[in-house]
Amino acid sequence: MKVANTRNLHGHVTQELGVRIVSGALRPGDALPREEVLAEQMAVSRTALREAMRVLSAKGLVQARPKVGTRVREERYWQQLDADVLAWRCASMPTADFVQKLVEMREIFEPAGAALAARRCHADQFERIEQAYKAMEAASNSDEWAIADLAFHESVLVATHNELMISLFSVVETALGSYFLLSARKRSDFNYSLPYHRKVFEAIRQRQPEAARRAMQQMILDSRANMTGKRRRTSA
C-alpha cells in the first residue's frame, strides 16, 4: 500500500494520527490536546505536528480553530476516497465488510468502464490493453500475473478517456490489492480468470460495449465468489 510519504517526520505524524482517527481510537467530536502538548507527546516539534494537522485538515478528518482547539470531524466530512484515508482504513478495519464495499464499487464502475472503453478506445490505448493481456497469458507465477492483471484493468479504464474513472480505479484497486492480489491468489490456478479477460479484450477490440460490460461484470462476480471461497475448483 504505502501511499503516504512516511519518509518524512510529518508523514509519520500524519499517518499516526490518521490511523488513530480512522480506526476509532479518536472519535468524532473528540478534542485533541493543544499543539504544544501533543507535539511533546509525539516527541516532535510544533512545526512537524502542524504540517501533519494541515494535511489531516485537508482530508476532512480534523478541524482547527483558535481558542477552541482542534477537534475530530464527523465522518461525513471525511474524504473517504482519499488514497491515504482508504489506506488507513485498510490498515485498521475488521476487513470483511469494508472489502465488500470496495468490491461493490468495482462491480459498479468497472463494467461501465469496459463499455465506455469499447466505444472510445484509441489505437495506442488498445495496444496497451493488448500488451497487458499478453503479459497475463505469459505469466508464470502469481506475482507476474498480479502485475499484468492490474495493468490490464488500468489500461481499460484509461481507454475511457475519463480521468475521474482512472482515479477511482487507482484508489479502489490499490486498497483492494493489499487483500486479494497478494493473498487469495497465491495459488496454482492464479490465472483461472484469463478467459474472462479474453472476453473483455475481444469485446473492446470489436467495439461491442454491451459485450464488454457483461464480460467484465461476470469477471468481477466470479472474482468475488472466489474471494468468499464459494468457487468450486479450489486447485488446478
Add this chain to the structure above:
Amino acid sequence: MKVANTRNLHGHVTQELGVRIVSGALRPGDALPREEVLAEQMAVSRTALREAMRVLSAKGLVQARPKVGTRVREERYWQQLDADVLAWRCASMPTADFVQKLVEMREIFEPAGAALAARRCHADQFERIEQAYKAMEAASNSDEWAIADLAFHESVLVATHNELMISLFSVVETALGSYFLLSARKRSDFNYSLPYHRKVFEAIRQRQPEAARRAMQQMILDSRANMTGKRRRTSA
C-alpha cells in the same frame, strides 16, 4: 463551491498554487522556485508556504525532495477525486467536456446506487428519502427545489450503506451543482423531473431494485438532454 479553507493564509496559498497547477499555468515536471524565494514572491513566511506545500503534496500535485527542489507531478498522480482538486478544475476549465465527464460518473453510479438502496434501505433512511421527495413536491421556486433535489439524491445514496458511494456523490454533485443546479434550472419548469423522482421513490419503497435503477437512469439521461438543450419543452 468553496471547499478549501480560504480563511487562513496557507489556505489562500494552497488555493493559489493549486489553481495554477490544475489550470496548466504550472505544468507537470516544472520546478517551483525554492521555498525561500517562493515565500517571498507570495509575501508569506516560509512556514505558511510549507504548510500549503504539504497539502498540495498530499493531493499528489507536487513532490518535494531535499536538494532537488519541488516539482509538479504528472497528472496521473493527482487525486482527481479530491474535493479541492475538483473545485479548482471547475474554476479553471473550459467547462464543456469536464462537465460531460462528471455527468458520465453520475450516469454510472447513481442508478446502481438506487438499485442498492431499494435492496437495503432501512426505515429511518426511507423516511429521509420521503421527506426530501415531499420537499421537492412542495418547492415553489428553483432554489427550494435545488436543495430538496440534492437532499433526495444524497438520501438515496445514504440508503446504500456504502460511504464510498456517498463520498463519491458528494464530490461529483458538489462540482456539478455549481453548473446546473444554479444555472440551467432557473426556469419556470424547474420541477419538470418530479415524475422521475417519484418513480425512483416508489421503486425503493416497493423494494424493486431494477425498477429503481431504470428510473434513476432515465432521470439522469433526461437531465443531460436538458442540459445540452435538447429537450423539447423549454418552458411551461
Add this chain to the structure above:
DNA sequence: CTGCGCATATTGTATGATTATATAGACGCA
C-alpha cells in the same frame, strides 16, 4: 575510465516570539 567521497544546495526540523481570533465571563446598563 570508474568508483568513491566530499562540497553544496535545498528541503526538513526545531524553537521562540508575536499576532489574530473565538470563547467565556465580567461588567454595566436598562
Add this chain to the structure above:
DNA sequence: TGCGTCTATATAATCATACAATATGCGCAG
C-alpha cells in the same frame, strides 16, 4: 433581573531564524 457589550484569555496562526538531514554532482584518486 435580564440583556448586550466589552474585555480577558486561551488557542491556533503567522513569522523569523537557526540548525539538521539529504540527495546531487563534481572532483579526485585508483
